[in-house]
Amino acid sequence: MRISRRCSVASSVVPAAISAQGLRRTYGDVVAVDSLDLEVAAGEIYGFLGPNGAGKSTAVRMLCTLASLTAGRASVAGYDVVSQGDRVRLSIGVALQDAALDGKLTGRETLMLQGRYYGLEKRSIATRIQELAPLLEMDAIDRRVSTYSGGMKRRLDLAAALMHNPEVLFLDEPTTGLDPISRAVVWEQIRRLNRDLGMTIFLTTQYLEEADALTHRVGILDHGRLVAEGVPDELKRTVGSDVVVARVTGDPEVAAEAIGGVPGISHIEIYGNEVSAATGDGASVISPVAVALSAAGVEVLDLSIHPTTLDDVFLELTGARIEVEE
Ligand SMILES: Nc1ncnc2c1ncn2[C@@H]1O[C@H](COP(=O)(O)OP(=O)(O)OP(=O)(O)O)[C@@H](O)[C@H]1O
Numbered sequence: 179m180r181i182s183r184r185c186s187v188a189s190s191v192v193p194a195a196i197s198a199q200g201l202r203r204t205y206g207d208v209v210a211v212d213s214l215d216l217e218v219a220a221g222e223i224y225g226f227l228g229p230n231g232a233g234k235s236t237a238v239r240m241l242c243t244l245a246s247l248t249a250g251r252a253s254v255a256g257y258d259v260v261s262q263g264d265r266v267r268l269s270i271g272v273a274l275q276d277a278a279l280d281g282k283l284t285g286r287e288t289l290m291l292q293g294r295y296y297g298l299e300k301r302s303i304a305t306r307i308q309e310l311a312p313l314l315e316m317d318a319i320d321r322r323v324s325t326y327s328g329g330m331k332r333r334l335d336l337a338a339a340l341m342h343n344p345e346v347l348f349l350d351e352p353t354t355g356l357d358p359i360s361r362a363v364v365w366e367q368i369r370r371l372n373r374d375l376g377m378t379i380f381l382t383t384q385y386l387e388e389a390d391a392l393t394h395r396v397g398i399l400d401h402g403r404l405v406a407e408g409v410p411d412e413l414k415r416t417v418g419s420d421v422v423v424a425r426v427t428g429d430p431e432v433a434a435e436a437i438g439g440v441p442g443i444s445h446i447e448i449y450g451n452e453v454s455a456a457t458g459d460g461a462s463v464i465s466p467v468a469v470a471l472s473a474a475g476v477e478v479l480d481l482s483i484h485p486t487t488l489d490d491v492f493l494e495l496t497g498a499r500i501e502v503e504e
C-alpha cells in the first residue's frame with residue numbers, strides 16, 4: 179500500500195515558531211539527522227516520534243543551540259539558531275532527556291537560580307514557583323535534588339524550563355520513566371500551557387499514546403529522516419484499516435461468511451478460532467457484525483476493535499515498529 183510521504187501542513191499567516199531547512203548533523207560516519215525540513219506554527223504542539231537512535235534528541239539539540247549544525251539552517255521564535263543563538267536561548271525553555279540538575283542544590287534553589295539567569299526578580303520567582311506547584315512536590319522543595327526520585331527530578335527540570343514563561347518549549351521525552359500519575363500531571367501541564375498561554379511545544383516521544391493524546395501534529399523520524407508528517411488521525415487514515423476481531427466457538431468459516439456479508443468489510447482472515455475483518459471504520463461496523471454473527475447462529479466469545487495506531491503507520495513506512503510490544 180502506498181502512503182503519501184507528507185500529509186497536508188496547515189499553512190498559517192503567523193510566522194513559524196520553528197522552521198528548519200535541510201537540517202543535518204553527522205557524528206563521524208553516523209548521520210544522526212538528515213535533510214530535515216520542519217515548519218511548526220506558533221501555538222502548535224508538535225511531536226517527534228521515532229525509535230531509539232532515530233535522531234530526535236540530536237534535532238532538538240540543534241534547534242535549542244546546544245549542538246552545531248553540519249548543514250542546513252533553522253530558526254526558532256524568528257531567530258536564527260546559528261547567528262542569533264542568544265536570542266533563541268532567551269525565547270525557549272528546554273527540558274532535555276537527561277536532566278542535568280545539580281544534586282547539591284535544593285529544588286527551590288534550582289528554580290531560583292534558573293529565574294535569576296533569566297533576570298527575574300525575587301518576588302516574581304516566588305510567584306512562579308507557586309504557579310508551577312502542580313509539577314513540583316512542594317513537601318520536598320527544600321530538600322537537596324540528590325534525594326529526589328527520577329520522576330521528581332524530571333518534573334523539577336520541566337518546572338525550571340518554564341520559569342521564564344518561554345515562547346517555545348522543547349521537551350525531549352518528557353514522560354519517560356514517569357509513573358502514570360506523574361505522566362498525567364505532565365500531560366495536563368503541557369495542555370494547559372498550550373491552551374492558556376498559547377505556548378508552542380515541541381516534544382519527542384517513543385510513546386504513540388502520548389503523541390496521540392497530546393500533539394496537534396507529529397513527524398515520524400527514522401534513521402535521521404522525516405518519513406511522514408501530519409495530524410495523527412490523518413496519518414492513520416492513510417494506512418487504512420481498523421480490524422474487527424471475533425473469537426468464536428463454532429466453525430470460523432461460518433463466522434467469516436456472516437461477517438463478509440456486512441457492508442464496509444474489506445478483507446477477512448481466519449486464525450484458529452479468530453476471525454479478523456479489516457474495515458475503514460471499526461466503530462460503525464461492530465454492531466452489524468454482532469447482529470450478523472447472531473443471525474448465523476455463531477456463538478461469540480469475544481468481539482473487539484483494534485484501531486489503526488501510529489505504530490501501524492510506522493510499520494507501513496519502515497517495516498519496523500517504534501514501540502516494543504509491551
Ligand atoms: N555526541 C554524539 N557522538 C556520537 N554519536 C552521537 C552523538 N549523539 C548522537 N549520536 C548518534 O546519533 C544517532 C541519533 O541519536 P539521538 O540521540 O539523536 O537519537 P534519539 O532518537 O534521540 O534516540 P533515543 O530514543 O534513544 O533518545 C545515534 O546513532 C547516536 O548514536
Ligand SMILES: [Mg+2]
Nearest residue numbers: 234235236275
Ligand atoms: Mg533521545
